[in-house]
Each structure stands twice: as structure tokens, then as C-alpha cells.
Amino acid sequence: MQNSLYYQFIGFLQTPSLWKNEEIFNLEQFNTPQIKLSPSHDFKSVFPELDTQYVMGKRMEIFFKEFISLSPTYKTLASNLQIFRKKVTLGEIDFILQDLPSLQIIHLELVYKFYIYDPSILNEIDRWIGPNRKDTLQQKINKLKSKQFPLVEADETRSALESYQIDTSKLDQKVCFKAKLFVPKEMLENGFPFINNECIEGYYLKSKEFETKEYSANLYFIPSKRNWPVHPKHNDQWYSYSEIQEELSSSLEKNKSPLIWRKISEDTWESFFLVWW
Template identity: 45%
Template sequence: MEKIIYQQVLGFLATPPLWKNDLFGIPQFDFPADLPDKKTAISYSPYSILGKRMESFFEALLKNSKDYKILGSNIQVTREKITIGEIDFLLKSIAENQQYHVELVYKFYVYDPDYNEELERWIGPNRKDSLLQKLRKLKEKQFPLLYKPETKDYLSNLQLNSKDLKQEVCFKANLFLPKHFNYTEKAGSINKECIAGYWIHSEEFCGEEYEGYHFFSPKKQQWPVHPKYAEKWHSYALIKKQVDSFIERKRSPLLWMKKGESEFERFFIVWW
């Protein structure tokens, strides 16, 4: 496994589950956290979006796990040659002799306290999605897909029956709070271990506070990686030009900031 991909895999494994047991009526899948061998084969497209790349990691790691057997993955369910949905993974727990339908979700969310509903406050850094939208999609579209008539033939070919499958989600997330925001964890909901950094508005990224540090803006595929793996650091003046370019295009960049030899911060600069 090449070095950059191995760093991404480690980032995937280090990302905590967004909740511990159950949220919005959706149970969390307990992903085995064994470190992979660097020789583990992982098939992925160099152009794959972050979510698809994480699916590749999930599949490769479970193939090398002693706990689970993969029965099927990325199953396209069609109706009259039109795709109506996709089932991420069908698994079997070796120890429990239990079959699972598992959806994989890997997200980066920032917290906007201006929303009324708590789960709606966790939104994508470009405001294109929210945790609440994703949970509703899982509950109302992705999980019910297992019980559609069109899915029955796929399951029959695998000698599976929908009524025997437990449905869970492996939902990993990195969360970013407004800087200096005092977040109070709601009982039985979000896993506070997922808080990975903070976010600021573009006008807050000023030289007075930040010019003494070094920065790197990773591409989205590198977002899960620990900042210590950055190969090149830039001055505030140089990164400010990059940030301004993102903001002009209404994109919210993720920055890694190096404060000391082994001290790092991660934060988004939002355009809105």
C-alpha cells in the first residue's frame, strides 16, 4: 500500500463513530479497529470522491478482518434498467453468525448554532447538506431499499433473506465548532470524541492572530489524514492567497496549522 493511501486509511480508522449506540432510531455498526498491514491491497480510483474512497477502505479492511465476511458490496438495485438505489455492504459476523446490511457514511460537519433543531446544526462546510438530511435519507430511503421487490432477486442470488439482516450504519465523522464556542454535549447523542477542530469566517483569518504559524491546505481526499503527515508548510501570506481564491469561488477550505514541532490545529474557513 502506498504511503499516502496508508495515511488516509489510518485517518479513516482514527475517525470515531458519530454516536455510540443509537441516534434517530439508527443503530451504529461497531467497526473493528485493527491496524491494517501495509501490504493490504486496496483497490480505489485515484479520482474517486472522498465517500467512495472510504468505502474502498472499509471493504479492504473487513476483507482482512477475522470478525466479518463480506457477502456483497455496492449492489445496484434497478427497476426497468433504472437504478433506484445502492446497498453498500452485506456482511456476516463470524462470532455471532449474524447477517448485516451496513451503510457507510464518512462526513465533515461544521456546527451552526443559528439553526433551531440540534441535528440540523451540523452542516457541510459549504452548506450543501446536513446531518439531519443524511439521517432522514438513511431511514426513509437507504434502509427501506433492502425490502423493495427489486432487491429480492439480488438477495436470493446470495442465498439471503431480508428478514434475517440487521440494518446498521457505520457513520464516522469529523466535527468542527465555531472558534471559542462552548459546546454542551446532548445526552445520548453526538460523540464528543468526533470534534476535530473549529471554524472561522474568512475575515477572522487575519495576520494579527495567524501570521506567526505555518499552514497547509489539503485536498479533500487528504482531509482524514493527520496534519503531522503534511510534506510542505506555507507561510501565512502564501496560504492567505490560496484561502482568498477558495472564498471567491464560494468554497470553504480546510487548513492544517503547525504551532510547534508536534502541535497542530485543524480548522475550516467558511465563505458564508
């Protein structure tokens, strides 16, 4: 894929916020404003290590910092600020930003997630889980409220921010929580409570469902995780149904649910997870 860093960055920016109504989770969303960006933007010189390094969360933090540097509205005062107590890490502050028009200082936590919807789970909010069932939306919300945002109240955080001349009592706290969501195929037209339904990106299948004739005639690609934010239309290499079987089998045997891009026609693509469970 040509310009993969550019398309990853655009995918990050275009991923919607997980909620619009702040009363649902009692967390204020930071909505990324529009910026002008060209495919010729030299990402490799800005962060050359991204070609081979960094897990999803760290990549998104680097993208967010680059976005802020390109925005005329905000300025990064501090990022990835480690807070220690007697050499023990209490936590990390993702970003301290300044809103330039208002001069307001913002403590921002960045979250970028892929969740699938499991209707077999009893409580609605608990149904949004990671593709490998290792994390949930509710767990992340709880962590933000109980650990990440209260961290600014620690004496060690106040001390760390003194060098930036920041009064923690006057910080405005926000979260930039972006997500791509996948639901059972038969529920694609449904509306879902609590979340921004614009985040619905595709569906997911069990392995038996993928073995039907419906899928055998199309072309596919299994993107690496760093390319999960990318729209499949930017991909230029495709494989037949039979050609991807070995890679799929290997992932499922390791209890890993791969993301799959499906090319149906020259101008029609789909994204879906094939889950192992």
C-alpha cells in the same frame, strides 16, 4: 506526503462514530473493531486508482471493504449492489456483511462526513451542516431511514440477494456513520447534545477572523479533500501565512470552504475550516 494512502486509511479507521446512544437516531451503529496494520501495507497494489480517482464517499467505501478483508470477524458477501426496476435505479446497497462468529447477515450503510456547527440555526439537530452548506446531518439521517434502509424491502432487492442465498427478512441493519466535526472556536470546550463529542476535530473561522495577528506567524497547509481524514502531524510540507493567501482567496471566491492545517510548533497542530459564508 509519504504513505498518503496509509494515512488516509488510518484516518478513516480512527474517525469516531457520530453517536453512541442508538436511541437518539434509532439507527444501530457498526463500530469498526481493531485490526493490525503496518505502514508497509501495500495499498497501491490493492487499489492503485485511489492515487488520483474517487470522491470522498467512494474512497471511504473502498477503505471499508479493505478493512473488512483484514478483519477476522467479518466477511463481505456483496458491496455496491445496484437495485433496478425496469432499468430504473431504485438505489444501492453499500454492503452485505457476515458476522463470522454469529453467522448473522448485516445490511450496512457507510457514511463519512465533515460537519460544522452553526449556532444561528434554530433547532439543535439542524445545526450540523456541511462546510459549504449543501447538506445537513438531519437530511442524511432522513435519507437513511426513508430510502436506504427500506430498500431491502423491495421485491427487486429480495430477488437480487437470492443469488447470495440471503433472506432479507432476517437481515440485521446497521450504519457505520463516522464524522469529523468543527465548531466555532469559542465553543471548543462546550459539550454538544445528540452527537459523540469525541468527533469534535477542530473549529472554523470566517475570513475576517483569519486576518488577525494571531494567525500570521504560523505555518499552514491546505490538504486536498482526499487527505481530509489525515492527521496534520503526518504532513511534511508547510507554507507561510502569506504563501497560502492566493489559494485561499480562490477557494472562497468559488464558495468553497477549505480545510486548513496549522502547525503551531514541532508537536502541535490544528485543523480548521475557513468558511466562505
